[in-house]
Amino acid sequence: MTELTLIPSSGATLPAAPFHARHLIGGAWRDSADGKVSERHSPAHGVLVSVAARGGQAEVEAGVAAAREAFDAGDWPRCSGKDRATILLKVADLIERNLDRIALLETLESGKPITQAQGEIAGAADLWRYAAALARTMHGDSHNSLGPDMLGLVLKEPIGVAGIICPWNFPFLIVSQKLPFALAAGCTAVVKPSELTPSTTVILGELLQEAGLPAGVVNIVLGYGDPVGATLSTHPCVDMVSFTGSTAVGKRIVAAASGTLKKVSLELGGKNPQVIFPDADLDQAADAITFGVYFNAGECCNSGSRIIVHQDVAQALVDKIVALSRKVPFGDPLDPRTQVGAIISPEHMAKIHGYVKDAQASGAGVALGGAALAPEGLSGLFYQPTIVTGVTSSMPIATEEVFGPVLSVLTFREADEAIALANGASYGLSAGVWSRDISTCLDFARRVHAGTVWTNTWMDGFAELPFGGVKQSGQGRELGRYGLEEFLEAKTVQMRIGATRRPWVAA
Numbered sequence: 001m002t003e004l005t006l007i008p009s010s011g012a013t014l015p016a017a018p019f020h021a022r023h024l025i026g027g028a029w030r031d032s033a034d035g036k037v038s039e040r041h042s043p044a045h046g047v048l049v050s051v052a053a054r055g056g057q058a059e060v061e062a063g064v065a066a067a068r069e070a071f072d073a074g075d076w077p078r079c080s081g082k083d084r085a086t087i088l089l090k091v092a093d094l095i096e097r098n099l100d101r102i103a104l105l106e107t108l109e110s111g112k113p114i115t116q117a118q119g120e121i122a123g124a125a126d127l128w129r130y131a132a133a134l135a136r137t138m139h140g141d142s143h144n145s146l147g148p149d150m151l152g153l154v155l156k157e158p159i160g161v162a163g164i165i166c167p168w169n170f171p172f173l174i175v176s177q178k179l180p181f182a183l184a185a186g187c188t189a190v191v192k193p194s195e196l197t198p199s200t201t202v203i204l205g206e207l208l209q210e211a212g213l214p215a216g217v218v219n220i221v222l223g224y225g226d227p228v229g230a231t232l233s234t235h236p237c238v239d240m241v242s243f244t245g246s247t248a249v250g251k252r253i254v255a256a257a258s259g260t261l262k263k264v265s266l267e268l269g270g271k272n273p274q275v276i277f278p279d280a281d282l283d284q285a286a287d288a289i290t291f292g293v294y295f296n297a298g299e300c301c302n303s304g305s306r307i308i309v310h311q312d313v314a315q316a317l318v319d320k321i322v323a324l325s326r327k328v329p330f331g332d333p334l335d336p337r338t339q340v341g342a343i344i345s346p347e348h349m350a351k352i353h354g355y356v357k358d359a360q361a362s363g364a365g366v367a368l369g370g371a372a373l374a375p376e377g378l379s380g381l382f383y384q385p386t387i388v389t390g391v392t393s394s395m396p397i398a399t400e401e402v403f404g405p406v407l408s409v410l411t412f413r414e415a416d417e418a419i420a421l422a423n424g425a426s427y428g429l430s431a432g433v434w435s436r437d438i439s440t441c442l443d444f445a446r447r448v449h450a451g452t453v454w455t456n457t458w459m460d461g462f463a464e465l466p467f468g469g470v471k472q473s474g475q476g477r478e479l480g481r482y483g484l485e486e487f488l489e490a491k492t493v494q495m496r497i498g499a500t501r502r503p504w505v506a507a
Contacts, residue, residue, distance in 0.1 A: 007331025007338045008379025014047050021052035023059050023197045023222055024205040026066035027215025033058045038195050038223070043111040044333050044342035044380035050109060052198040055223030060190070060231040063219035067161045067188040068237045070216030077158050077186040081136040088132035088180055090211035091204075095125040098207065102200050103151060106172055109197040111342030111380065113333045114297055118397060127479075130463035131180035134484045137282050138184070147498035153320035155491040158186035159263060160239030162487060163232035165225075165253075166201070167245045168194035168344055169299045176207065177467075177478045178242050181219065185487035190219045190238070192228045198346060207271055216300040227251065240265065242486065243432070244301075247401075247427070247472050254416070265476030265486050267468055269401040270301045270429030273422040274458065275412075275444060276309040276317060280434035286320035288432075288458040289407070294340050294385060295459065296327055298405040299348075301473075302430050304458050306408040308421045314411045319390060321407065322368050331375035340405060343381040352383055352404030359397040359408075365389045369405075399425040415440070423449045428470035432458050451477075 018039075019473070022029045041047065053059075061117040071077055076084070095102070103117035110117075143152035162182045166175045171193055182189050193201035194378030205220045210240035217354075221228050229249075233241050233256035240263035243253050249270040257264045276285050292304025309317050343349045348373070356370050386406040391398050397408050412418040422431055431450035433441050441455040451469040454460065461467070466482035469476055476486050 004373075005021045006375045007329045007335045008375050010332045010335040011377075012332075012334040013164070014045060015049070015108070018048045019050040019199045020201075021050055021057055021202040021222060022169040023053050023063070024202070024218070025059065025062045026219065027209070030049055030059070032056060036248070040109055040196060040198070042108045042342075043344055044378060044382075045108070045378050049105070050199045052195070052202075052222045054195075055221045055228050057227055057231060059221050059223070060228055061188040061392040063221045064161065064232070064235050064237050064349060066216040066219050067190050070166045070214065071158075071161055071188040074188070074214060074216065076183075076188060076214055076217045079186075081184075084184060085132035085135040087211050087213055088128050088135060088183060089127075091180070091207055091213075092125045092128035092132070094207040094210055094288065095121060095128065095204075097393065098203065099125075102203055105199045105203070106197070107333045107341070109199055110168060110171065111333055111344060113272040113341045115336050116296065116339075120170060124173050126179045127176045127463050131184040131207055131484070134181070134481065135184035138484065138488075142491070150494055151490040151495045151497055153343065153493040153495070155493060156488045157491055159487050159489050160187060161237060162187045162189045163235070163238045163241040164189050164191045165229045165241065165243040165245065166191070166193050168196040169296060169301075172200040174244050175204065177483070178244075181478070181483045182242070182487045183213075184486055186310065186486050188217045190221055190232060192223070192232060195222070195224050195397055198222045206237070211336065212481060229253070230256060234259055237258050237264060240487070242265070242476075250474065257304060265478075266474035267301065267476075267478060268429075268472065268474040269427055270303070270469065270473050271306060271399055271401055271425040271427045272302060272304055272432070273425075273448075274304050274307045274432035274434065274449070275305060275418045275422055276313065277415075277433070277435040277437070277440055278312045279436045279440075280313070281436065282313060282317050282320060284456065285434045286317060286324055289321055290324040290328065292432075293407040294325070294459040295406045297340050297343055297383070298345060298450065299403050302459055303403070303408065304432065305402055306410060308410045308412055308418050310418075311332050311411045311413055314409070318367055318387065318409060325368055325387065326405040328385055330373055330382060330385065332378055340385070341382075343383055343404065346381060348383050349383060352402055352406060355397045355400070355404075356388060356406060359388050359395050362392075362395050364397070366397065367409075386461045393421055393424050415443070418442065419447050426472045429473035430454065430469075434503060437439050
């Protein structure tokens with residue numbers, strides 16, 4: 001432990017009272033009809049952070065009804081792109097104005113470092129501005145080549161009521177990867193945040209109201225996956241579900257949604273490989289790998305949780321990663337120096353450690369870490385930076401999502417072997433390649449099964465570029481113009497003009 005960089009308790013003043021989160025339904029803030037609540041304690045500090053209304057069937061029905069009414073009879077789906085963009089831009093401004101308040105609650109509920117939370121909130125504001133631009137540039141197509149008496153139009157129309165179900169690891173950023181795009185398209189929505197991190201979504205609801213969004217366009221129902229998420233997935237008045245979370249839950253949502261054949265968009269898990277060829281810049285690769293595995297304590301679908309490195313440079317690269325890992329500050333999320341904070345829950349902590357112990361039992365080695373952390377003055381949930389070597393493709397840690405600060409190291413000799421290892425998991429979210437040879441990078445990018453491929457970098461992101469996975473990492477895309485298209489339907493309009501239609505039945 002003395003060989004690691006630990007940040008003790010900062011002694012920061014914690015909130016004197018918990019945040020009280022309520023449902024937003026039809027423009028009104030409500031407690032649950034049965035009075036039930038759920039409590040969230042900080043995974044880093046142990047204090048009570050929030051008390052949230054715990055929704056049931058009554059709240060889901062009310063939220064869906066409000067969204068349905070706002071879509072079928074309200075102005076939002078029919079107003080101009082300019083009017084929708086104006087609201088979205090106001091929301092972006094309000095997010096920036098409330099950045100510190102939002103980031104503090106996000107840090108306390110999730111355990112992530114305060115500086116990371118601040119960066120994510122700023123990034124979310126940018127997504128709202130980008131979606132506003134899409135609202136004004138959305139268009140369909142026209143076909144003027146169908147003959148002298150015909151004109152064809154393809155209209156892009158909002159799909160309807162969207163059920164948006166968000167996870168705990170990036171609660172404000174991920175809702176901002178979905179909701180502004182749904183609103184730009186003209187949809188209405190029912191949003192369900194994770195029961196572990198509800199508060200920042202509730203603050204977003206306050207900002208939507210302040211920006212002038214009409215009542216009922218966005219509704220927020222708090223609570224657990226069952227019944228809130230389950231009901232959104234089966235409700236006949238919900239036209240689509242956009243979900244980010246585990247692959248196991250995503251499969252259950254697809255099965256539940258099949259009864260109404262509603263559209264489902266899924267951003268699920270990943271076991272994302274980085275392949276390092278012997279000509280790579282090992283210093284650059286080591287730094288990016290260290291960032292990729294410890295960012296958000298590894299609780300990230302894009303985590304670079306496994307590297308596939310050429311045997312000739314494997315030991316040199318691992319030595320560099322170990323040295324860098326010792327320097328990464330783990331500890332109090334409220335200290336601006338901290339880069340890695342707490343693990344979300346005791347159950348998840350046990351799952352992470354279980355993967356490491358299983359790998360060791362199967363013959364893998366641990367070059368660093370492999371145990372809990374106890375930064376001075378903190379009683380929360382922390383796990384050491386962990387590097388597992390000698391991993392083989394048959395081990396669960398090589399193919400399953402650990403979702404923690406744990407790096408698996410596999411080796412290869414030939415390029416075809418590296419591709420086979422990279423594609424050997426059931427996931428296909430993202431992948432990376434490190435080589436000074438552009439032909440090597442392009443060959444890998446074409447052959448790897450992944451929705452995003454990074455070359456000589458890791459986890460850069462832009463609002464303009466689509467994000468999503470293949471195989472069991474999901475279906476559909478977020479961000480970019482593709483993120484808007486997820487919330488649109490195409491309608492064909494065929495117009496006869498000029499000439500009279502030829503009779504089918506003779507006079």
